[in-house]
Amino acid sequence: MSVLKIKDVSKIFPNATRAVDSFSLEVADGELVCLLGPSGSGKSTLLRMVGGFETPSAGLMTIDGEDITRVPPERRPTGMVFQSHALWTHMNVFKNLAFGLKLRKVAPAEIKRRVEAVLELVGLGGYGNRHVTQLSGGQQQRVALARSLVLEPKILLLDEPFASLDQHLRERLREEVRDIQQRVGITTLFVTHGQDEALSMADRIVVMRDGKTEQIDRPDVVYREPRTPFVAGFIGTMNLLEGDVRNGMFSRGAYATPLPVSDGPAILAIRPEALDLSSAAGEGHGKVHRVTDFGTHGLVDLALGDGSRVKAMVDHPDMFRAGQAVTLSPRAIAAYRDGTLIHRTAAAGAATTVQQALVDA
The missing domain is CATH 2.40.50.140 (Nucleic acid-binding proteins)
Structure with a gap:
């Protein structure tokens, strides 16, 4: 069971910009929740705080009851997939996925088993020896997803992972990612500014504006019963x-x-x-x-x-x-x-x- 709780979290940058303002949310075990809003709404800042790449100015974040508010990224049970893939181009696919496991001193035989299993999961079985520069944009994004999943995180964080892809590839990948998320049963927090992605993928949508919550509901409720003019x-x-x-x-x-x-x-x-x-x-x-x-x-x-x-x-x-x-x-x-x-x-x-x-x- 992996439950993410965010309680009254705020983020104020040195220039006095309040990016996130007393935000609270609970993401249930196996649930996919989407943070949706325009640029500057605070959704990416919030995701980065959950991942440990930003430190909250106030508030509390826990995973399965354990306080992670000020735990560094490498010690958090989270895996983050970035928009830019962030793959090491001098390594092949296998080494990209194995790198984090080696840092955790996982045995070589176990590394091989987990890497091959996760490549099959994302539809890239047999691609381990390929260099990432030989892959398409969609394949690179699957490798980025696999690199997070191979670490077996409790919480998966997706930061606009399809934004750099063309429309048809975005549509296909979001269906594949949703299928993978449901098969694995991993608790997921997903950031996007694309309404179609949020409506088609999420169990619940959090509509954000100026660092605050406008509405949290199922996609059909957000669409048919919006609570505010925004x-x-x-x-x-x-x-x-x-x-x-x-x-x-x-x-x-x-x-x-x-x-x-x-x-x-x-x-x-x-x-x-x-x-x-x-x-x-x-x-x-x-x-x-x-x-x-x-x-x-x-x-x-x-x-x-x-x-x-x-x-x-x-x-x-x-x-x-x-x-x-x-x-x-x-x-x-x-x-x-x-x-x-x-x-x-x-x-x-x-x-x-x-x-x-x-x-x-």
């Missing part, structure tokens, strides 16, 4: 309309929809897949600006009367054309005020998957 706008494509509520009606320019909350300003959030369009005889709520056909669905870019833009996902993009007047009918909405969720209406029987909705994200 999460709503950061995960996937979201239409965010600022307007006013009067007598139970939200209005923004010519667009209005019922919203059963008290009077005052509000931000209305509508996913493109939850926004129905219909042709309008008059001016409608807005006009079609552009239609993009993705084959499986279409994305209609709309310009409302006040100049604001929204997107709608449609099954038949051929039914819409630039300049066409349309009316909007949301099937699911969320509303926020002062950064807090004040109302949510879920769509019944929505068929669009999260991955389909991310195509244009």
